[in-house]
Amino acid sequence: MNSGLMSTPHVLLGLLATGDKHGYELKRAHDERLPQARPLAFGQVYATLNRLQRDGLVTVTGQERDGGPERTTYALTGEGRAALDRWLNDVEPPYPYVASTLLAKVAVALLVADLDRVRACLAAQRQAHTARLRELTLLKHAPSATLDDVVAADFAIAHLDADLTWLGTTLSRVADWHREVRHEPAPGP
């Protein structure tokens, strides 16, 4: 999976759309609203905020210190709101290329390892994915799960399933594939 396209700036714009915030609040809002997302470091928030400001998508609305360290509050600008709306309206282009470590690894294995090792690699991967699938299913059906959790778990489950399906069909084709890559002839009948 892994899209190469980064969404962090737009996510921050989205969080700012729910009210002015400073960096720390933004990071907390992110952790609260998108706990299933890749962890976001504080440094990243401030860096992104600076770029957004440079590009006119957010502005500083105040520098207060209210019993604590100085803090800078940011607000969405008109341009920022427009950029957010554009992002939301545009469909995410389904990748024209496959950016997956899994596929890359198997393709490389085919180049440098023998058939049995490729098979072992695929089988090991399948086992790990199956285990993770079980974990996610438990997590999804836990009584404490919110809809947020369920939706995120469903997403992960669907893609894990996709990997497993692919691992299965690839395992059944790996001998032919190996031959093709090595330019060896098919075995006689």
Next chain:
Amino acid sequence: MNSGLMSTPHVLLGLLATGDKHGYELKRAHDERLPQARPLAFGQVYATLNRLQRDGLVTVTGQERDGGPERTTYALTGEGRAALDRWLNDVEPPYPYVASTLLAKVAVALLVADLDRVRACLAAQRQAHTARLRELTLLKHAPSATLDDVVAADFAIAHLDADLTWLGTTLSRVADWHREVRHEPAPGP
């Protein structure tokens, strides 16, 4: 999605394992063996090669000029081979978090847009994915398709399918989800 985990260095090690190469050859080998992968720029190859050399995974085996510009040939070191084998043997951890632009966008839409717009967003996305799915199916069954193409297409198809499944179930849950995010009570019976 965007892979967070980068495989480029290991892929280069893998290509080098099939024989010593210089940067340009490496880039061509990549394009030939992994055409379905995200495009790799020349600059990236040389930069990565420098890091691999710094880390002792590859060495320079020669600087020749043979009717053409000077070129530097690299070879895998023992350490490099070991790193490659380690990478191939380790299973790719199925992501503990969901790194998907699609999921992030829908989650943000839920925060800042009304229910109808979220629905429209999901529906539009579904249409785009369906169209891409048709394209890939054609591509896979084209007479010119090699096993490389078929395997890569299968991977993409499986994940597109996963997205479509998720879009479907999410569409059916979006009203409840919207309510939960907005902390509104469920409608009476």
Next chain:
DNA sequence: AGGGAGTATTCACCGAGTGAATAGTGGACT
């Protein structure tokens, strides 16, 4: 001779991401 295609590499630059450092405030504990 001149121009274009192919070979081979370098450079300057940006965004993403990490970890540590800094700095102030309030509360808990001794």
Next chain:
DNA sequence: AGTCCACTATTCACTCGGTGAATACTCCCT
């Protein structure tokens, strides 16, 4: 009272991934 800790809030230095343009040399075609 002093001290340590946790929390709030931001900055810094640095690495990696990735892009586009620039450079430079050779060969071939016209």
